[in-house]
Amino acid sequence: MYSLIDYSFSTLLLLPVEMLVNILRLLDDKSLLNAAFSSKRFMSVCKGDPVLRRRIRSYIRKEKQLFKKSTLNAKLQVEIIQHDQPQLFVVSRMSPKHLTQGSKLPPPTRGKIRLYSSRFCPYAQRIHLVLDAKKIPYDVVYINLSNKPDWFFEKSPLGKVPALEVEGGDVLYESLIIAEYLEDIWTTHPLHSRDPLQKAKDRLLVDQFGKVINTMYKLVLSTNRSYLEDHRNVIMNGLDVFEKELSRRDGPFFGGHKPGMLDYMIWPWCERADLLKLFGNEFMLKKDVFKKLLDWRTLMRDDPAVKKSYINTETHVKYVQSYRAGVPDYDLEVST
Numbered sequence: 082m083y084s085l086i087d088y089s090f091s092t093l094l095l096l097p098v099e100m101l102v103n104i105l106r107l108l109d110d111k112s113l114l115n116a117a118f119s120s121k122r123f124m125s126v127c128k129g130d131p132v133l134r135r136r137i138r139s140y141i142r143k144e145k146q147l148f149k150k151s152t153l154n155a156k157l158q159v160e161i162i163q164h165d166q167p168q169l170f171v172v173s174r175m176s177p178k179h180l181t182q183g184s185k186l187p188p189p190t191r192g193k194i195r196l197y198s199s200r201f202c203p204y205a206q207r208i209h210l211v212l213d214a215k216k217i218p219y220d221v222v223y224i225n226l227s228n229k230p231d232w233f234f235e236k237s238p239l240g241k242v243p244a245l246e247v248e249g250g251d252v253l254y255e256s257l258i259i260a261e262y263l264e265d266i267w268t269t270h271p272l273h274s275r276d277p278l279q280k281a282k283d284r285l286l287v288d289q290f291g292k293v294i295n296t297m298y299k300l301v302l303s304t305n306r307s308y309l310e311d312h313r314n315v316i317m318n319g320l321d322v323f324e325k326e327l328s329r330r331d332g333p334f335f336g337g338h339k340p341g342m343l344d345y346m347i348w349p350w351c352e353r354a355d356l357l358k359l360f361g362n363e364f365m366l367k368k369d370v371f372k373k374l375l376d377w378r379t380l381m382r383d384d385p386a387v388k389k390s391y392i393n394t395e396t397h398v399k400y401v402q403s404y405r406a407g408v409p410d411y412d413l414e415v416s417t
Contacts, residue, residue, distance in 0.1 A: 101126045105133055110140040179225040179411040186232045190220045197222050197236060197244040200411060201400045203294075203349030204256040205243040206390050210345040211260045213386035215270040225411055257287065257346070264342065272342040283335070283343040286326065290347050293319035301356050301401055313364055316357070320371060323347070327373035333380055340384050344377075348387060351378055355394040356401060 093101070105113060105126065114137055117127040127133040176187075179199065189195065196212065198205040198221050212219050224233055229240055236252050237244035244254045245262070253259050264272055273280045296315040323335075332338035340348075351374075357364035368375055381387050396413055403410040 098126055098129070102130050102133065105130075110136055113137060114140055177223065177412075177415045179223040180230050180233075181225045181228040182230055184230045186230070187222055193218045193220050194248070195220050195222060195246040197224055197233065197242050197246070199224055199226050199242045200392070200413075200415075201397070201409075202226070202242050203353065206349040206352075207256040207346055208243040208245065208259050208263075209390040210348060210386050211263050211272065211342075213389045214272060214340065214345060214384075215263060215267050217263065217267050223411070227409055227411075260342065260346065272336070272340075272345065274336075274341065283341070286323070286335075286343055287346045289322065290319065290350075294350055297350055297353070297357075300360065301353070302404060309360060313360075316364075320366070320374060324371050324374050327377060333377060335377075340381065340386070344381065345386070348381055351381070352387075352391065353394075353397055354378070356397055359398070359401075 105116060108116060113133065117124045117137060127137055196208055196219050200223060224242055234240055236246060237254050241254055243256055243259060244252050245259045246252045253262055274283065293316055296312050300312045330337060334340045335343040354366060366375060399413055400410060
């Protein structure tokens with residue numbers, strides 16, 4: 082399909098009307114509408130061509146019908162928001178509440194893949210980050226992992242999140258597999274390096290970060306304090322590898338001058354790093370030791386994809402406390 086990405090916007094505006102018509106006719110309906118609203122010239126061309134004008138009007142009518150149907154289904158916990166463009170509405174996401182046993186399976190959203198997730202699951206957060214970074218349309222169904230709906234096991238046989246349901250009903254699970262699938266299928270906004278060797282090295286680093294992940298889980302979620310010093314050494318030595326790796330990169334991120342797949346795959350645990358302070362000052366990441374990583378973490382917090390799923394440390398602490406008490410509160414600070 083023709084893509085505007087390969088051409089400068091200002092150059093396109095200078096093309097003759099006949100050429101613009103031919104280019105715009107190659108776009109799908111949604112992209113055509115977005116193009117029409119992107120400049121007065123594109124809008125004028127679309128209005129002046131009967132084919133483009135008819136396609137845009139037809140698309141708007143369909144979206145209005147979808148909005149009416151979704152409004153009628155409000156009892157099914159479908160949330161409606163207004164689209165950036167006038168007169169358009171899209172289904173944004175399901176209820177932010179985690180669904181439990183006895184909950185009904187929400188109906189699918191047209192034109193979107195579905196992510197089964199849980200707010201405090203770092204593995205699920207990985208997929209939120211990839212979907213948002215690549216700007217892939219999706220809806221979210223949050224699952225209460227302590228009291229899962231029966232139908233969820235039909236979607237994810239092991240009852241795990243994340244699980245990704247694509248068109249046709251196929252479901253994938255395991256965060257790294259889902260992330261690679263999304264990268265392969267949606268080629269826009271690539272997250273992996275184009276260099277096969279660097280891509281392979283980044284995958285090895287993700288695998289190596291698993292040691293940090295496992296130790297953090299043991300430390301944060303367990304009440305056993307007998308191996309506190311051992312846990313600290315594993316975490317600090319593991320993070321030191323990534324501190325040195327950042328020094329070898331071309332920019333402030335592992336992906337260079339913007340976050341890439343490696344950045345997003347390790348971020349969920351770095352977001353939770355301040356939880357380690359609960360076990361004493363010796364677990365704090367010292368600026369003189371982890372300067373690159375701490376600067377990286379500050380920059381990552383400002384990343385648009387990170388902001389969409391970010392949870393502050395105070396809320397993470399409350400969740401950990403509820404988990405240790407045996408009553409994990411998945412809906413902490415979620416409005417009804």
